[in-house]
Amino acid sequence: MIGTEVLVVGGGLAGSVAALSAARDGARVTLVSKSESTLRQASGLVDVLGRVDGDLVADPFAAIEDLPESHPYSVVGTEALREGLALFDDVTGDRYRGGDRNALVPTTQGTVKPTLRYPASVAPGIAGDGHETLLVGISTDPDFDAKRAADTLAGTVPGEVRGVTVRFPRLRDDAKRTRYAKLLTEDAEFRDALVEKIAPKVDGADRVGFPAVFGEDPAFVRAELEAGFDAAGEPVSVFEVPTGPPSIPGTRLRDLLRHELEAAGVELVTGVPVVDFEAESAGSGDEDGERVTSIVVDRNGARVPYAPEQVVLATGGLVGEGIDSERDRVYEPVFDLHVPHPEDRYDWSEEPAFGDHAFARFGVRIDDDARPLDADGAVAYENLRAAGAVVGGADTATGKAASGVSLATGSRAGTRAATAVTQS
Amino acid sequence: MATTTEVLVIGGGSTGAGIARDLAMRGVDVTLVEQGNLTHGTTGRMHGLLHSGGRYAVADQASARECIEENRVLRDIAGHCVEMTGGLFVKRPEDTDEYFQEKLQGCRECGIPAEVLSAAEAREVEPYLATDIDKAIEVPDGAVDPFRLVVANAVSAEEHGARIETHAEVVDLLTDGDEVTGARVQHDSGPGKREHGLPGETEDIHAEHVVNAAGAWSGQLGEMAGVDVEVRPSKGVMVVMNVRQVDTVVNRCKPKGDADIVVPHETTAILGTTDEEVEDPEDYPEEGWEVDHMIDELSELVPILSDARTIRSFWGVRPLYEPPDTGTTDPTDITRDFFLLDHADRDGVDGLTTVVGGKFTTYRMMAEDVTDHVCDLLGVRASCTTADEPLPGSENLDRLESAMDDYGLRSPVARRSKERLGSYAPEVLGTDEPNPVLCECEAVTRAEVQHAIGQAGTDLNAVRLRTRASMGNCQGGFCCHRVANELHPEYDAETADASLDELWQERWKGHRHALWGEQLSQAMLNHTLHATTWNRDGDDADVDWDAFAGPTRTATDGGSHDRD
Ligand SMILES: Cc1cc2nc3c(=O)[nH]c(=O)nc-3n(C[C@H](O)[C@H](O)[C@H](O)COP(=O)(O)OP(=O)(O)OC[C@H]3O[C@@H](n4cnc5c(N)ncnc54)[C@H](O)[C@@H]3O)c2cc1C
Ligand SMILES: Cc1cc2nc3c(=O)[nH]c(=O)nc-3n(C[C@H](O)[C@H](O)[C@H](O)COP(=O)(O)OP(=O)(O)OC[C@H]3O[C@@H](n4cnc5c(N)ncnc54)[C@H](O)[C@@H]3O)c2cc1C
Numbered sequence: 001m002i003g004t005e006v007l008v009v010g011g012g013l014a015g016s017v018a019a020l021s022a023a024r025d026g027a028r029v030t031l032v033s034k035s036e037s038t039l040r041q042a043s044g045l046v047d048v049l050g051r052v053d054g055d056l057v058a059d060p061f062a063a064i065e066d067l068p069e070s071h072p073y074s075v076v077g078t079e080a081l082r083e084g085l086a087l088f089d090d091v092t093g094d095r096y097r098g099g100d101r102n103a104l105v106p107t108t109q110g111t112v113k114p115t116l117r118y119p120a121s122v123a124p125g126i127a128g129d130g131h132e133t134l135l136v137g138i139s140t141d142p143d144f145d146a147k148r149a150a151d152t153l154a155g156t157v158p159g160e161v162r163g164v165t166v167r168f169p170r171l172r173d174d175a176k177r178t179r180y181a182k183l184l185t186e187d188a189e190f191r192d193a194l195v196e197k198i199a200p201k202v203d204g205a206d207r208v209g210f211p212a213v214f215g216e217d218p219a220f221v222r223a224e225l226e227a228g229f230d231a232a233g234e235p236v237s238v239f240e241v242p243t244g245p246p247s248i249p250g251t252r253l254r255d256l257l258r259h260e261l262e263a264a265g266v267e268l269v270t271g272v273p274v275v276d277f278e279a280e281s282a283g284s285g286d287e288d289g290e291r292v293t294s295i296v297v298d299r300n301g302a303r304v305p306y307a308p309e310q311v312v313l314a315t316g317g318l319v320g321e322g323i324d325s326e327r328d329r330v331y332e333p334v335f336d337l338h339v340p341h342p343e344d345r346y347d348w349s350e351e352p353a354f355g356d357h358a359f360a361r362f363g364v365r366i367d368d369d370a371r372p373l374d375a376d377g378a379v380a381y382e383n384l385r386a387a388g389a390v391v392g393g394a395d396t397a398t399g400k401a402a403s404g405v406s407l408a409t410g411s412r413a414g415t416r417a418a419t420a421v422t423q424s
Numbered sequence: 425m426a427t428t429t430e431v432l433v434i435g436g437g438s439t440g441a442g443i444a445r446d447l448a449m450r451g452v453d454v455t456l457v458e459q460g461n462l463t464h465g466t467t468g469r470m471h472g473l474l475h476s477g478g479r480y481a482v483a484d485q486a487s488a489r490e491c492i493e494e495n496r497v498l499r500d501i502a503g504h505c506v507e508m509t510g511g512l513f514v515k516r517p518e519d520t521d522e523y524f525q526e527k528l529q530g531c532r533e534c535g536i537p538a539e540v541l542s543a544a545e546a547r548e549v550e551p552y553l554a555t556d557i558d559k560a561i562e563v564p565d566g567a568v569d570p571f572r573l574v575v576a577n578a579v580s581a582e583e584h585g586a587r588i589e590t591h592a593e594v595v596d597l598l599t600d601g602d603e604v605t606g607a608r609v610q611h612d613s614g615p616g617k618r619e620h621g622l623p624g625e626t627e628d629i630h631a632e633h634v635v636n637a638a639g640a641w642s643g644q645l646g647e648m649a650g651v652d653v654e655v656r657p658s659k660g661v662m663v664v665m666n667v668r669q670v671d672t673v674v675n676r677c678k679p680k681g682d683a684d685i686v687v688p689h690e691t692t693a694i695l696g697t698t699d700e701e702v703e704d705p706e707d708y709p710e711e712g713w714e715v716d717h718m719i720d721e722l723s724e725l726v727p728i729l730s731d732a733r734t735i736r737s738f739w740g741v742r743p744l745y746e747p748p749d750t751g752t753t754d755p756t757d758i759t760r761d762f763f764l765l766d767h768a769d770r771d772g773v774d775g776l777t778t779v780v781g782g783k784f785t786t787y788r789m790m791a792e793d794v795t796d797h798v799c800d801l802l803g804v805r806a807s808c809t810t811a812d813e814p815l816p817g818s819e820n821l822d823r824l825e826s827a828m829d830d831y832g833l834r835s836p837v838a839r840r841s842k843e844r845l846g847s848y849a850p851e852v853l854g855t856d857e858p859n860p861v862l863c864e865c866e867a868v869t870r871a872e873v874q875h876a877i878g879q880a881g882t883d884l885n886a887v888r889l890r891t892r893a894s895m896g897n898c899q900g901g902f903c904c905h906r907v908a909n910e911l912h913p914e915y916d917a918e919t920a921d922a923s924l925d926e927l928w929q930e931r932w933k934g935h936r937h938a939l940w941g942e943q944l945s946q947a948m949l950n951h952t953l954h955a956t957t958w959n960r961d962g963d964d965a966d967v968d969w970d971a972f973a974g975p976t977r978t979a980t981d982g983g984s985h986d987r988d
Binding site for chain 1 (some may be wrong): 662671676703712713716812832834857858859860861902905906908909910912913916917918920921928929931932933936939941944945947948951952953954955957958959960961964965967968969970971972973982
């Protein structure tokens with residue numbers, strides 16, 4: 001058996017935050033993860049709470065008061081969210097921006113999206129101040145039609161928005177975003193050629209937005225492009241518009257978290273799914289409940305057991321495979337934790353595409369200590385906590401709260417796991 | 425607005441489109457009106473089997489003979505719509521040998537090539553067949569793409585001078601005494617290609633003859649002229665799988681029954697079906713047990729189906745017809761034959777012919793009969809050439825095959841595009857503009873989507889049917905927005921948004937029937953992308969901008985965590 005104090009299962013945003021919180025509180029932490037987290041698909045924005053009952057939210061902390069009891073924020077409280085954000089701010093430093101009020105970030109679809117933390121490279125693009133904007137699309141990137149997005153934005157945001165589509169020099173039709181990122185980072189001639197194409201279209205705009213392809217060091221690429229526009233007599237600020245998958249800002253955040261985990265001394269074991277566990281009664285009496293005694297991972301077909309003191313389950317939701325389903329049931333595959341769901345699968349979703357879908361709320365339910373509850377509302381295992389999208393009770397997609405819930409629950413689970421280790 | 429035409433055809437399914445083409449090729453001035461997009465009705469919701477006739481070889485030999493004949497014709501004239509997969513009638517131990525022999529005998533009587541395969545031979549053809557099957561009969565079943573075929577018929581009709589109007593609903597028939605003289609048509613967005621948001625208008629189309637080819641709706645059309653057309657709509661479910669678990673049509677060799685056939689179609693395999701009478705062809709229950717029943721039953725033939733991923737389900741309604749007083753109670757007993765109702769003869773109402781029933785596979789033959797009848801009435805002498813003239817897209821396919829290059833596309837993309845486009849490929853794909861792939865599941869490029877928009881306007885469901893964009897595993901999660909992008913700037917941003925919402929909702933409708941396992945996870949991923957990353961779920965027209973943080977306001981927004 002491999003011993004460790006806190007074992008975190010799942011290496012997405014929630015697992016990373018839980019592991020960092022526990023490590024910073026002095027625990028010895030191991031993080032095991034099956035595969036890629038969803039961060040590579042995520043926009044890189046950190047939504048905390050952007051929509052309640054269909055209405056946009058400007059002050060997420062105030063709006064938390066209005067959430068139903070089942071919402072993870074209602075369970076763990078604003079304090080946990082504040083702690084999670086503080087950790088995030090500390091980790092990201094000047095790479096991210098944002099205060100206590102949501103900003104409205106333009107999207108590639110021409111909507112604006114309320115979010116609380118956003119990459120510094122996204123900041124100059126925030127809508128609302130009336131600055132004139134030019135959006136630049138790449139003719140080979142079908143996800144972002146700059147002209148369509150600009151026309152849609154122009155209908156809602158203050159200030160003029162225009163779009164232009166350019167053919168990036170020297171690229172195949174099926175070039176990936178990472179290819180643009182590499183050229184923008186490494187190739188001065190490429191940047192110059194691009195600026196030369198776009199400068200004549202600036203025409204008085206204050207800022208120029210590109211799809212998020214500024215690579216690993218967006219500050220550098222922005223500075224270089226801004227210098228180029230300056231030299232062309234068109235001073236502008238340059239910014240990124242976050243995209244869907246594959247997402248470069250999401251990948252940046254993933255890499256940054258991995259770096260921080262290593263720096264904090266967390267042992268990272270990747271490519272190994274947790275496949276089994278053992279538990280025993282936590283004490284002699286009936287009311288004492290159970291505790292997890294070992295966790296088994298599959299390493300290339302071999303079963304490797306760990307004996308952690310505390311466990312954090314951060315395996316993601318339906319997308320991350322932390323929650324799974326069959327025709328007649330929804331379940332949590334590792335511990336078979338209770339996942340409330342309607343019996344008839346036709347009640348899992350609603351007829352309108354953006355309806356109030358039950359499936360979007362699927363996940364385990366936790367107490368304020370982040371411990372999963374069984375069907376009777378009792379703690380399932382006294383040394384098991386859950387964080388992130390594996391926790392249900394709210395549609396964090398329509399609520400624009402996905403990453404915020406990961407921060408709040410990850411922080412709560414990690415901190416309390418570390419406290420439990422020190423107490424024992 | 426009022427116009428005239430010689431013949432007005434109502435209904436843009438295979439039957440109506442086939443009739444319009446035939447009439448136009450015989451030099452008749454024809455207008456076709458369809459309330460939705462082409463294939464909006466049953467034709468767009470069928471199983472995609474190009475019948476060899478094997479399914480009818482015991483119970484309905486007349487139909488079986490027609491099927492094999494037309495099967496051969498369609499391979500000739502519609503090569504780009506047909507895939508000759510071959511088919512099997514598989515006998516399980518619990519199915520009787522007597523029926524197996526009857527099937528074999530029936531096929532031979534009807535001229536359907538039929539070969540008995542041992543269990544081992546059958547499993548060589550289809551490795552995923554159950555290990556305990558007895559034997560099988562091999563027949564020339566195939567897969568056919570109804571969308572491409574109907575569009576090709578419509579295009580051919582247009583090339584011969586026909587007018588095709590989609591999103592044009594007949595709201596009333598115009599009559600003069602006992603004669604039908606045309607129809608009043610409500611255009612969704614003005615005549616011509618669909619354009620979301622354009623105001624609709626009404627048009628009276630006066631015609632010398634009206635053909636009612638409205639399928640399951642033909643009773644409603646009949647009513648407008650005061651004649652009874654006793655259509656008995658009967659629904660059937662089809663369940664779409666994520667990959668082709670089989671490459672051959674797999675039928676169960678037993679007398680008529682539910683859930684007895686799997687058809688490989690493009691990238692998918694489609695399970696079917698049921699036969700249940702319904703009241704209203706537009707409004708009937710679509711139920712989960714029907715989906716479960718397909719998977720459970722057909723897993724007996726192809727066991728991997730029980731754990732395979734389904735991506736959506738859909739239902740279609742058969743326009744079954746039986747002459748008055750036949751009194752069949754079980755819809756599976758109603759004939760699959762088609763009927764031409766000459767209302768002058770039958771009801772004393774001139775100027776109107778109804779065609780109802782039949783099969784997709786025999787659409788051309790039905791159209792020929794109807795066209796013969798109408799031409800007779802109009803005194804037109806030209807004879808039918810639709811069995812010999814290849815459809816647009818299918819001209820000179822053999823020669824093209826060798827001559828076509830890959831148009832700078834990766835080879836799997838190029839192959840799929842060329843299969844769909846047939847002889848249009850050089851014209852559509854030979855572009856100098858960047859031509860990225862928009863739909864990765866189905867390998868559909870921008871040029872193909874733009875070509876379809878050129879035909880279909882802002883109706884992205886019609887674009888989908890022409891290209892297959894958004895019909896794969898992700899059910900449009902990763903490409904619907906890209907397809908909508910292509911509408912702009914020809915159409916404004918608001919129109920593109922409305923079209924996107926309509927396509928997205930249509931995709932969701934069928935996707936809902938497959939929501940468990942991987943496909944539920946896919947639905948959540950789609951939901952996250954569209955609602956989280958793009959915030960597409962709200963209508964944020966009136967934003968109180970001052971309440972939010974801005975790039976120039978962050979310094980003063982008072983947040984303790986503000987680091988600007
Ligand atoms: C397309 C997309 C767009 C998004 N956009 C935004 C956005 O704009 N704003 C926002 O705030 N949030 C966004 N998010 C949400 C956010 O990125 C995270 O998905 C969310 O915070 C949940 O993170 P998580 O750590 O709980 O789960 P995940 O990121 O899913 O991580 C789960 C991890 O657990 C691992 N795992 C699962 N099962 C096992 C097992 N048995 N053993 C070991 N490891 C296992 C997985 O491999 C994975 O590494 C988006 C997500 C997606 C998918
Ligand atoms: C479940 C199922 C599976 C099937 N599988 C197969 C198969 O595998 N192979 C095969 O050969 N056949 C199959 N069939 C049969 C085949 O689909 C139909 O016979 C054929 O498609 C009927 O075509 P149609 O043009 O007559 O009717 P439809 O396609 O229904 O066309 C009628 C059209 O009229 C339009 N319309 C109605 N009212 C109005 C109005 N007021 N104004 C304007 N337009 C109007 C409708 O919108 C519709 O598009 C299947 C049928 C079903 C139900």
